[in-house]
Amino acid sequence: MHIDLRTVAIKPVRQTFDHIVRRFGDKPASRYQEGTYDLQQTDIFHYRPLWEPELQLFDKRRSKVEMKDWYALKDPRQFYYGAYTIARARQQEAAESSFEMIEERGLADLLPAEVKQLALDILVPMRHVEWGGNMGNSYITAYGYGTAITQPCLYHAMDHLAVAQYLSHVGLVLDGAEALDAAKEAWMNGALWQPMRRHVENVLVVQDWFEIFVAQNLVLEGLSYPLLYDYLDADFSANGGTVISMMTRFMSEWADETGKWVDAQIKVAAAESAQNKALISDWVKQYRAPVLEALTPIAARAFGDKADSVLSEITDQFNARCTKLGLVL
Amino acid sequence: MDMHAAKKKMSLKEKYAHMTRGLDWETSYQSPEKVFPQASFEGIKIHDWDKWEDPFRLTMDSYWKYQAEKERKLYAVLDAFAQNNGHLGVTDARYINALKLFLTGISPLEYVAHRGFAAAGRNFPGVGPRVACLMQSLDEIRHAQTQIHALSNYNKHYDGFHDFKHMLERVWYLSVPKSFFDDAFSSGPFEWMIAIGFSFEYVLTNLLFVPFMSGAAYNGDMATVTFGFSAQSDEARHMTLGLECIKFMLEQDPANLPIVQKWIDKWAWRGIRVLTLVGMMMDYMLPKRVMSWKEAWEIYFEQNGGALFGDLARYGITVPKCITQCTIDKEHISHQAWATFYQYGGAAAFHTWMPSDEEMDWLSAKYPNTFDKYYRDRFTYWREQAEKGNRFYTNTLPMLCQVCQIPMLFTEPDDPSQICYRESDYEGEKYHTCSDGCKAIFDDEPQKYIQSWLPVHQVYQGNCFPEGTDPTVAGFNPLAKVLEWYHLEHGKDNLDFEGSRDQKNFDLWRGMATKNT
């Protein structure tokens, strides 16, 4: 059936859904708002989960952090699924064309041997760390509270999978499948990676989802991304390794963008109460130590005798960032 | 040069395996049992997660690429639909009530599917199923959001959509779909995959989406058609995941068979009960009908499902045991459900009406064995009464089944004039179910189903009034207070379609848009 409709101005009965009206008033709402606010059920659940009978399906008690309104944790990027995939598709297009060019022209073969070896030793094993980041963030998506934070955590989890795949791709470009086998062997047994693997595994068994958020998204990413994608990247570029930078551009852009989102979450949660502030500050201190310990051998391999100064610069920047977010370290 | 050629020879499957499967490792600083605490409590035995065959091989970069393209197109259509008042192009405003059922009863479940698949995507010890489940989790939030965004424009113009999340948790008939997903998510990850991944996404999905989407196409609703079609390629992935999952479980250990079979029996029945609402929508709520519920059942369950279970027979799986009952039910349930909603139309967040003579002729033709014999006279009588100004409403609330939570409206398999009740005793209390299927589910896990938050029981216990309500005041009207607690606006969201604000506005606006000034 088709009817020809003239365009006429009709007055809507309401502008948006009631739960959006209750928060923002009866005015046109954004797609982020309608696709996010109050989407998670909160009030009535039928059955206690077999896997955690003492709690409800969605339950605020899965974190020690307390918020009057968990929807205060909004995403400054306003990512709903459509906005998220479209943003990432643009970035992946750039990454794809870099990889294509490098592979087609055999640019990786022109890399100085030490640069290539450094990338194989440091970047490729990081794919496993990224996979840990995927697991932590999917845990938050499942068991966190309120769509405002659980939604971007799924995007974050999938981004980590993507980064793990980009790093795998780097390995394949540099040295084929053996690169990945060697990285796995180093990850499992190499002395360089054991402190990191121990730390990542320890975070995999943390129960409090906000604690995982702090450990993974603030501390581990906050310390390791600058090391790898700023400092090491600068070294690569300075030493004939621009090809590596081309393959990791996604990661440095991504860290910038997601860092702002992480900051917004921490800032709001810490400002909510003295208790939250103390809790999050303690977690930062608790996780900063093993992350720095894990990064020490990696930094030593990457920067030689500059390692200490690089690490302390990164730590200073990280501490300053946390202070700005209202934490006390 | 040769070296690049050698590197490039990697097949897609190999490449995907390197990119994904190799990411995982066996933890040693923490025990695997601590890392995957939900892996074994359901009794499913998996010996080798590497035997998992990836049902589709999408790396994240290609996922973004394909999905972004779909999103761009979809939102372009939705924008145009809103701009041009596309809602005035539907057959007639009765159709919009099908969408209310969809937004209040189905879209919030897409959301729960998103959370549940995220949990599955964290909990399986194998990397292959984890990645597949996470992609489905991402798709499911897409479905929730694209549906909300598509129906957002209807909400601006019509009643019944406005507080869907609040209503889902409270309104009596919405506890049917809600408890279904609560049930699945509160189970372990393997049961979740049989419940949602296999039974719902594979066996029953066509019975849910095809009726709504073709209903939309037949009735001129481009917004719904577009989100439906856009979701189709996602659903194709979900189906292959569900199927791979069940095969994997059955191939890993023979001891898994009885557990899986029990879950199939349970979830097929649970799902089919939920689909009663879809059957009613198809036969009564679409001004222009696509096919009858019975026909849809025959094509999508009896034929397609039959072929599927034929395939699974080699693992020892048998057709869900509810099939005999379903074969009888397909002739009745849509009429019984609509009759119930018509009578309780004062407490529903959509409009109800009785079919016209012409529509009843269609029903007679589609249901030659039952419609005239059991339903037509009653419906005609109700309609005539309504035309005389005696529109009939029941002012109580119906008794609900302890498991599926549908009102006791279904009849005995061998006697369509007798309402079917089943009773179970548990710890000195009696519990009522609507059928042998629901009773079997109750009896298998009574400790779970005694927890059901039954909306009608809750009303009678006084738990469904706005805060500060005093039921002892003179002239207390409990139903009015319950509706207030539901956020259901009496006189706007509920009652007969005839005389509704939707009807008036639609006529007015369509008049403006189709007549010359």
Ligand SMILES: [Fe+2]
């Ligand atoms: Fe879906």
Ligand SMILES: [Fe+2]
């Ligand atoms: Fe699906």
Ligand SMILES: [Zn+2]
């Ligand atoms: Zn039942």
